[in-house]
Amino acid sequence: MPDRGAYLKTKLNSILPKLTGQASLLIVSKTRPIDDIKIFYDLGHRDFGENRVQELQEKAEALKDRCPEIRWHMIGHLQSNKINLLLSVPNLSAIHSVHDEELLEKLIKAEDKLSHPVDIFLQFNTSKEEEKSGFETYHALCEAAEIAVTAKKLKLRGLMTMGTLRTEDFEKEAGRCFQDLVVEKNKLEAELGLKLQTSMGMSQDYEIALREGSDWIRLGTMMFA
Numbered sequence: 001m002p003d004r005g006a007y008l009k010t011k012l013n014s015i016l017p018k019l020t021g022q023a024s025l026l027i028v029s030k031t032r033p034i035d036d037i038k039i040f041y042d043l044g045h046r047d048f049g050e051n052r053v054q055e056l057q058e059k060a061e062a063l064k065d066r067c068p069e070i071r072w073h074m075i076g077h078l079q080s081n082k083i084n085l086l087l088s089v090p091n092l093s094a095i096h097s098v099h100d101e102e103l104l105e106k107l108i109k110a111e112d113k114l115s116h117p118v119d120i121f122l123q124f125n126t127s128k129e130e131e132k133s134g135f136e137t138y139h140a141l142c143e144a145a146e147i148a149v150t151a152k153k154l155k156l157r158g159l160m161t162m163g164t165l166r167t168e169d170f171e172k173e174a175g176r177c178f179q180d181l182v183v184e185k186n187k188l189e190a191e192l193g194l195k196l197q198t199s200m201g202m203s204q205d206y207e208i209a210l211r212e213g214s215d216w217i218r219l220g221t222m223m224f225a
């Protein structure tokens, strides 16, 4: 598919200069075919995100020999009955969506199944929208972070959030959400004496996230369509 390859290459080349060496790009490949993932991999890209454990597991299995250096990131809502399946995914690199303390504790209980370290991000609900998951207060976040640092194979890497979807002024709202996450991150870093990252920004608001200093932008739609 030479045309598809050329097309995806222009997508990658248009975004990489905007990262200015500061942020990393996570290509969100949910619902996209493994052929497209392979194209990005052959262009040198390594980090891919999925939001459903089943789909992640199938894709990771299908690509593990052809893409031995791929790094998979789970970014979607995680149900505790999927933890064992998730931790068995080949080349699992990070879980961005650890949304409450109960889930965190179950993940830690299951971490012996991992053959290698996996990064975790605590999801913070900055938008306060009902359907969004995540920790709601600094206190809850801090309590979870203190538990997370006791894990052995799971490594607390940072905080994740999503900007507000339904709003009159989404640019202003996204800016507020991302600034809030950075404030929480700075407080936690000071309290725990750790260096943490932020995972924030999607196709519609990644430029705002970059302005606020995001370490990981998660782009789906604009990388493929």
Ligand SMILES: *Cc1c(COP(=O)(O)O)cnc(C)c1O
Residues within 6 Å of the ligand: 028, 030, 051, 075, 076, 162, 201, 202, 203, 204, 218, 219, 220, 221, 222
């Ligand atoms: C789908 C998804 C993305 C990517 O969204 P796009 O708008 O397609 O860029 C990022 N983060 C999460 C958690 C997602 O579920």
